[in-house]
Amino acid sequence: MLARISLYVADIIQKDSIMTPSIDPNFTPNMNRQFNDQYNWLALVSQNLDTPHSHNPVQSVIQFLNRFISYESIYGDSDGAQEMVKVLLIMQSVDSPVSDSQVSQTKKSYEYVCAYLEILNETCAPFDVCLQFERLQEVLLQLIQMRQQMAFGVLCSYGQLNLRLKLVS
Secondary structure: OHHHHHHHHHHHHHOHHHHOHHHOOOOOOOOOOOOOOOOOHHHHHOOOOOOOOOOOHHHHHHHHHHHHHHHHHHHOOHHHHHHHHHHHHHHHOOOOOOOHHHHHHHHHHHHHHHHHHHHHHHOOOOHHHHHHHHHHHHHHHHHHHHHHHHHHOOOOOHHHHHHHHHHHO
16 A cells, blocks of 8 residues: 555656646746746635635635635646545535445545645645645545444544544644
């Protein structure tokens, strides 16, 4: 398993300038970008002024993912946005019955988010963006653990996940 994760991370790091042109500190030209203007990190991490900051960790992560997917599809590359859409779908289906393929996809998405966070840290992305990805990483980790415990009768719901995240932080 560790070797597979290392290979997965190595593949992402090798193509990081292609995968995430939006966080390229050298602003390397990339054919995947739709616009030539700079990425607005502050707009990505800021909350909408009309809605107060959510104290619900899962809802906060979903809101961040929605903004990130929009920004990545416009300023970054579509492959990164598609991977984050998979993460968003996982986050939106916490209450749904779980299949083996969903558990597998959750683990793959967790690995992807971990690798993406490493790239963000290596490229000196803004602290707030890294913090949002650390929160996303923690939410996915807790979700994986809860789904593994479902065999023992532990419920997996938004409420349970939020409670567990509040206890961890």
